[in-house]
Amino acid sequence: MDITRALQRAVRGYPHGTKALAAALDCSETTLNHKVSPTYAQAHCSPEEAADIMEVTGDHSALFALADRLHYVMLPRPEACEGDGPVATVLAAVIADFGRLVTEAAQDLADCTVSDNELARMQGEGARAQAAIQALLGLAARMNASSRPVQLPRVA
Numbered sequence: 630m631d632i633t634r635a636l637q638r639a640v641r642g643y644p645h646g647t648k649a650l651a652a653a654l655d656c657s658e659t660t661l662n663h664k665v666s667p668t669y670a671q672a673h674c675s676p677e678e679a680a681d682i683m684e685v686t687g688d689h690s691a692l693f694a695l696a697d698r699l700h701y702v703m704l705p706r707p708e709a710c711e712g713d714g715p716v717a718t719v720l721a722a723v724i725a726d727f728g729r730l731v732t733e734a735a736q737d738l739a740d741c742t743v744s745d746n747e748l749a750r751m752q753g754e755g756a757r758a759q760a761a762i763q764a765l766l767g768l769a770a771r772m773n774a775s776s777r778p779v780q781l782p783r784v785a
Contacts, residue, residue: 630694636679637665639688653685654678702731719765726761730754 640661643650651658663672665682674682683689696703707720733754737747 630690630697631667632691632694632698633665633667635688635691635694636674636682637667639682639686639691640665642688643686650682650685654681715768719761719768723758723761723765726754726758730758 640647640650647661648658651661654661656664660672663669664674664678666672679691683692693703706724730751734751737743737751743751
């Protein structure tokens, strides 16, 4: 997908109209339309303007188009990752460890052969990712158990 066309679709698809979006972005409707037009080469969105368009419209397809062009995979960070609490720490570890596993595997599998050292590195990253997933599941199980009411003994 073309990045500029994705921004253009986001602008044109804004439910309150292009004029309202332009006002929210503090520019004229004409300027906004020119910046997202693939046929108007004189105007471009800055990275900050593109991010503003995506934030206001909720349409992140331009971000995914950019990631695809650069051979990245994008996924939204869970809101629970905000802050420094235990949930954020565990979720961040899962995301980071999985990313390292995929990166290692992609590099080692690129030539369609796997050496002993490459296999060992992939196995190590896989084990770390599995440990992070188990930590996440353990946290979820503890949270589940702590939210249950205390069982009272039965009276005979």
